Amino acid sequence: MRDALVAAAFQLFLERGYEQTTVDDIVALAGVGRRSFFRYFPSKEDVVFPDHERCLADMTTYLAASADEDEPVRRVCDAARLVLRMYAENPTFSVQRYRLTKKVPGLRAYELSVVWRYERALAEYLRVRFAGRPDGTLQADVIAAAVVAAHNNALRSWLRSDGQGDASATVDHALGYVQSAFGVGVPAGRPVGEQPEDVVVVVSRRGAPLWRVVREIETALDRD
């Protein structure tokens, strides 16, 4: 029933557009009653994002399960990858939906509210983990926003290429940027033979832009 409604809806959305399709049109094509549509989807917009509710639940349970891990920033990055995986499971569907949401302002707004719920889930996780730090909630909000922005940047670039290319690699790269900006340590698996007692020395002119200094440190630490 759900699937039949989604299929009918997308067929009509692609034929004549989202706003030119009424709920009556959808239920007529699917051969079900109008009332049943709103039983499965609380609004017309929801039929465009039929799997986000489940994905959000997955993310919540994932974060709850990894409550006592260290490296919380890495954890939320992994949580963000769950969303990418959902998109990658149905590339053609995801690309069609992307083109739809890009055109229709109402769908963009709805997508924003969905993304906001993901971001809140990540921020809430980080807030608990950062409870000790000064400015913990600030850092939690900012990092969550940065992770979501990086994820979406990579996701959209993958969607623009019609689902060609390696989505995971793109997202990994984008999240790597966020991790480096917000201080995730080196990977747990250290190459054998490398001594943890190694030191690096950075000499920086006072007044140099911090990001340039950070880039130097990254290079020195053989990151990226």
Place this chain on the structure above:
Amino acid sequence: MRDALVAAAFQLFLERGYEQTTVDDIVALAGVGRRSFFRYFPSKEDVVFPDHERCLADMTTYLAASADEDEPVRRVCDAARLVLRMYAENPTFSVQRYRLTKKVPGLRAYELSVVWRYERALAEYLRVRFAGRPDGTLQADVIAAAVVAAHNNALRSWLRSDGQGDASATVDHALGYVQSAFGVGVPAGRPVGEQPEDVVVVVSRRGAPLWRVVREIETALDRD
């Protein structure tokens, strides 16, 4: 007319709630025709955010005017402060609206779309400025999202305190965190007697978390 509609709308929203107030109620109280409401506000939600369109235009012109400045991240932070200034101009109105949007999911969604337009304006500015860098658009999106998140974190904490306290200082602190994370250099006005040729030496154990290294550098550079 606009003001009369906004006043009537907020009076009713506070009395009986947003969803329990119909547009007919508003226009009846304001003593105008129903059609006129939708001439001034394209939707019922718009009456809750009557000044954001102007503020968005202000931000756009501000960014356009500062197209050839250096330190684009600082520029974007200053642009975000324009939004705070708008909120601070009418503290009581802003606090009332905050309580309203916190309760009503529909208004939250609408606010998200407004915030999204601010974020896009910032990101677009940064994209142009970062056109040369590798991952320029990624950095632009992430930094814009971080700036908006920091701004909103401070703004909300100010709104929660009923508009008491120093909003500017709170936002300055929050944006300072973002600037330090994304590498804004020291302030242009350097204290006299301090030589720009000074150097700092950082010794770091290989494998140490990067954020700890960054924190050390910040301290060494007398930032924050």
Place this chain on the structure above:
DNA sequence: CAGCGTATGGCACTGAGTGTCAGCGGTAAA
């Protein structure tokens, strides 16, 4: 005073979303 553009109000209409109830199916108990 006449002409005109603009702002307003009234009216009817579409379409999303909701409450309610009746029907229809399967299932368990008598």
Place this chain on the structure above:
DNA sequence: TTTACCGCTGACACTCAGTGCCATACGCTG
């Protein structure tokens, strides 16, 4: 087999947001 019950579905009526259309009134200019 019959009967009572429960969950799912469809049909109808209703509210309300938002739009198109047109008549009207106001202010300004000639």
